[in-house]
Amino acid sequence: MNFPVSYRIPYSPVVSETEDKKSRFICWLGPVEDKAAFLQQLDAVRRQYPDASHHCTALVIGNPANPEVMISDDDGEPGGSAGRPMLELLLKQEVGNVGAIVTRYFGGTKLGVGGLMRAYRGAVGAALQEVRLKPFVPVVQVAIRCDFSQESRLRFLIDQAGGRCGEAEYSEAVTIPVELPQDRWGDLRLQLEAEGVSVLEVPAHP
Incomplete structure (x- = not known):
């Protein structure tokens, strides 16, 4: 149920x-x-x-x-x-x-x-x-990896979705831990895909 x-x-x-x-x-x-x-x-x-x-x-x-x-x-x-x-x-x-x-x-x-x-x-x-x-608003915690050129756009979209970004890790790409309302994550993921922002959802740090 x-x-x-x-x-x-x-x-x-x-x-x-x-x-x-x-x-x-x-x-x-x-x-x-x-x-x-x-x-x-x-x-x-x-x-x-x-x-x-x-x-x-x-x-x-x-x-x-x-x-x-x-x-x-x-x-x-x-x-x-x-x-x-x-x-x-x-x-x-x-x-x-x-x-x-x-x-x-x-x-x-x-x-x-x-x-x-x-x-x-x-x-x-x-x-x-x-x-x-x-x-009470359930949240989802994920880490999103993107290219350097996509970081500012990604941060903007996360903010628009009512989420917040943690401290980014920079290596061959940018990995940003994200927390946002659970019911907004599906729409955000679809929007990123529609705009051609190549993101890889990876587990967030515990």
Whole structure:
């Protein structure tokens, strides 16, 4: 099954705070590219709020329609009352490459499972209201080899396609590492061929 690549990712992290029956819920929500980076952020939050009751989490890596990584944790709250509703909201809002950490300071009144679900979902919802989201644009990375006389034209076309060039290597020809939106590469390649620009697509450096 093919899943749409159109989804949103956070532009930068935000921290928001909500309250329910004197329990404080502090939500960190921000862009995350892998699980290791998210765990580092969780460690930082734990150090920042060492006396908190719980640090509940949700993480979505990749397309929320079919995530590469999708995890949640209740951190001692009743099972399914915290991490899962946080995760479900991120998926429902079609946000990917995102992590959410909700820190709770217990206010003395138990909320019950239903109340906790609403509170943790609400904490993430408040952060989503504040965070700036941007469309995710998949990119392709290739290296293009051309003659010296074709370099300036190639750079112009790459720029027109919304791509960017890395540092060129010069030998018997010019090899330029290129990164550009995946949906523009096919058209660019056809345009180069139509204009007689002889290019050889070679693997980009890792």
